[in-house]
Amino acid sequence: MKIQTKITLHFLTLSTGVLLLLNTFIFYFEYQFNYRDFFKRLQARVKLTTDIRLFPGEKARAYQEMRNRFLEKLQGETEHIIKASPTGMFVNQGLPDDFFADLAANGNAEYKKENQFFAGKIVARGNDRFMVVVSARNPYGLQELDELKSVLFFGFLGTLIIVFFVGKVFSFYTFAPVRKLTNRMNEITSNNLHLRLDTPGKDELAELSNTFNDMLTRLETAFETQNNFVSNASHELRTPLTIINSEVELALDKAGDDAAQHEMLTTIQTETNKLTQILNSLLLLAQSGFDGKKQDWQNTRIDEAIWQAIESVKKIQPKSQIEVDFSKLPDDENLLEVSGNSNLLHLAITNIISNSCKYSENKLVTIQLRVEKSMVVIAIKDQGIGIPADDMKHVFVPFFRASNTHDFKGHGVGLPLALNIIRLHRGSIGIRSEVNIGTEIQVFLPSVKA
The missing domain is CATH 1.10.287.130 (Signal transduction histidine kinase, dimerisation/phosphotransfer (DHp) domain)
Structure with missing residues (x-):
């Protein structure tokens, strides 16, 4: 996963946590405010009920009129007035036990059971004591909380989407200098090691660029x-x-x-x-490797390079048998063109064909040319002595010779030289071999047109 994507995801995760915490706080405080506000409304009704029911008179009638005209009737609103016995004890008349015990003990209490709210206090009138309780339901408060829940949920989802795209834009522009640095590094090869990275500013990227430049100098x-x-x-x-x-x-x-x-x-x-x-x-x-200067490159037809290489091999090994298979050539001959140094390519192909002829003791060597996707493929297959499995990993090491090549003259330079040249042309070499059956070497070079 790219660091840019990781930063976007980290940004999204952090924002998700912050939003969840914020929404939780909002809902919690709204929940508390909603219930406290309803309890205050019940307490006001307890006071009015006390004044109207226990202290009748002109003032009580005014309270009653004000209540009827201006005070909203709560849903399921019920009044309870319980008079204490001569011994000062109250008898529960259908109130929740916990609420009744708390009210009797403290003289003032609030209680909620599901969506039923209770508020009450104990009032003294002369030598008598009364327990005044008002209960009601709060459906509008619950509705408000449900609506708030929906708003917070959809707002949370919408904010996450916005945060995701903001994070992508943020990480994109944050890593723009890194992409520029990477592109510049990709331009530097063994042919142009004299190039250096730009080091604008004095931040960490400039420090990294300086480190790369020091490494390139070395x-x-x-x-x-x-x-x-x-x-x-x-x-x-x-x-x-x-x-x-x-x-x-x-x-x-x-x-x-x-x-x-x-x-x-x-x-x-x-x-x-x-x-x-x-x-x-x-x-x-x-x-064939770095020489401090860019090679003289031009477009080269690989089929022509193969014929020239065969001609060179024939001069050195006249008895060699080489067969060329052009059955898989593309319809567009321009696909066979590669960009490179024709002399070096000639040398690389000649070395591989020469090795195949030498180690096959002049048995038939088949060369096939084809195009796969964007690569020109040269497959050179012989019927020679093959390469032992233990030696396969060393065949491209300079001056290494396989353990079964003692009867053949050579210096172990041909394949390493060919590999250097092919890599110089941004290509690769694949090899597979079986002892006493033969070896197949495939050369992959990027086609100019493809």
């Missing part, structure tokens, strides 16, 4: 050092080897009929030539 230095060392070492070593080879050839011409000396000089010449080939391969291997 990488560029390491690549240049390695490439220069291999190039210079190969060049400097080839000069004395060329001199040695020339001197050996002169010595062979002067050796005459001395068989032992002739054999010794021939061995020196052979090993010198072998060392020269290794150095040439090493130099090519280095040059």
